[in-house]
Amino acid sequence: MSPQVITVIVGSKNPVKVNAIKSAFQTYYPEHDIQCSGMHAPSLVSEQPMTSKETRDGAVNRLRYCQSNEQADFYAAIEGGVDLFEEGAATFAYIAIANAEQLSVGRGANLPLPMSIYERLKVGDELGPLMDELFNTVNIKQKGGAIGVLTNGHATREINYVHGAILAMAPFAHPTFYS
Secondary structure, eight states: OOOOEEEEEESOOOHHHHHHHHHHHHHHOTTSEEEEEEOOOOOOSOSSOOSHHHHHHHHHHHHHHHHHHOOOSEEEEEEEEEEEETTEEEEEEEEEEEOSSOEEEEEOOOEEOOHHHHHHHHTTOOHHHHHHHHHTOSSGGGTTHHHHHHTTTSSOHHHHHHHHHHHHTHHHHSHHHHO
16 A cells, blocks of 8 residues: 655745755654655745744745645745844744644744854845855855854754754644644
8 A cells, every 4th residue: 555645835946945844744744655845935025034023924925825826735934034132143944834724833943143144144145145155165055054054064954944844843743732
């Protein structure tokens, strides 16, 4: 008997984001065939979101675009952003996941950012290209990301996204508690 298929549309074609969502779904549904595909979905926020609210809005906007343009069992979107917190500047990501019945929004961990990088972001730079410039990398946002570079590879953008997505999926594992 072949495994049941679960289809997931991700609001990005970035392989890091698509792979992270697929990995998270595989942890929840190990007996299923997870068919995860990405599509371009506009965030309707800045290229470099600079607040938690803007970052969350970007993830939800991408997810809603997917829902209105494709048929799937689940939809997911990830938006990375930065903000200035009491402890200093940090980058993080919001992960939005939905099915036909509910929406859940989770968040990855904060990565502290040097203030010199945050200042560059405030004047219009985007984190991925800025990291490429500062660390002599190429297209780091489709690889380990700023997280990989600043942690010397001990963590990656994808690992952070997987963890955030797993947490965001809790309401789907226990829908009666979250209704």
